Amino acid sequence: MKSTVIYNGKYKWVAFGRDQDKPEKIIDTNQYMVIDGSRSLLMDPGGIEIFSSMLASVLRHTDIDSITDLFASHQDPDIISSLGLWDEALPSATLHAPWLWEGFIRHFGLSNIKYNALPDEGLSMTLNPARLVFVPAHYLHSSGNFHVYDPEARILMSGDVGAALESPGASMFVSDFDEHIPKMKLFHERWMPSNKAKLDWIDRVRKLDIEYMAPQHGRIFKGEAVQQFLNWFEQLDVGTAIK
Ligand SMILES: [Fe+2]
Numbered sequence: 001m002k003s004t005v006i007y008n009g010k011y012k013w014v015a016f017g018r019d020q021d022k023p024e025k026i027i028d029t030n031q032y033m034v035i036d037g038s039r040s041l042l043m044d045p046g047g048i049e050i051f052s053s054m055l056a057s058v059l060r061h062t063d064i065d066s067i068t069d070l071f072a073s074h075q076d077p078d079i080i081s082s083l084g085l086w087d088e089a090l091p092s093a094t095l096h097a098p099w100l101w102e103g104f105i106r107h108f109g110l111s112n113i114k115y116n117a118l119p120d121e122g123l124s125m126t127l128n129p130a131r132l133v134f135v136p137a138h139y140l141h142s143s144g145n146f147h148v149y150d151p152e153a154r155i156l157m158s159g160d161v162g163a164a165l166e167s168p169g170a171s172m173f174v175s176d177f178d179e180h181i182p183k184m185k186l187f188h189e190r191w192m193p194s195n196k197a198k199l200d201w202i203d204r205v206r207k208l209d210i211e212y213m214a215p216q217h218g219r220i221f222k223g224e225a226v227q228q229f230l231n232w233f234e235q236l237d238v239g240t241a242i243k
């Protein structure tokens with residue numbers, strides 16, 4: 001598993017991805033962690049299949065007792081099916097995840113970790129001193145879904161929004177937006193069910209100051225590419241694959 005530091009200020013943001021050891025037919029995922037002294041937040045920690053590789057990678061950046069918080073944007077297996085294993089590894093941690101999916105996510109195994117049910121309107125939390133905002137992103141694609149915004153680092157972790165289907169070993173950053181479009185088009189047309197939800201989210205996100213938009217699959221958008229993505233997504237007709 002490759003790790004890339006995407007912000008290094010008073011605290012750190014690290015992206016994990018491009019796992020060379022993952023089984024061929026499972027979708028490649030990006031995992032993110034904010035490391036802030038004695039506290040860390042691990043976001044969309046991934047599926048059972050990549051747990052051991054993720055644990056090893058995470059421990060290169062922080063010690064196990066400092067991973068105090070987990071976040072699941074929604075209920076999908078590629079987001080959080082590793083929960084039962086993290087539950088053994090981090091028994092004192094708190095999982096922040098949509099209230100809507102609590103009864104479902106618990107099926108992945110949760111006996112020790114505390115479930116903090118996020119209300120539909122979102123919440124913010126502080127680590128030490130990083131402040132993170134859980135921004136509503138419902139129906140993009142899951143009906144109960146959040147992104148994570150960091151106003152100091154100017155990063156939006158955008159879950160499945162901005163996802164691309166990439167070849168193994170692809171770069172972690174978008175360098176040519178137009179060339180990137182074909183890798184995102186089908187994903188957004190088919191997995192995103194609602195134009196109304198899409199426009200509502202774009203409106204909310206345009207008010208944020210974002211330098212990096214970091215999705216759960218594919219490449220990270222930086223600077224101008226963030227605005228190019230919002231403009232492209234705005235005009236894309238989604239949720240219409242079944243005519
Ligand atoms: Fe998903």
Ligand SMILES: [Fe+2]
Binds near residue numbers: 216
């Ligand atoms: Fe996903």
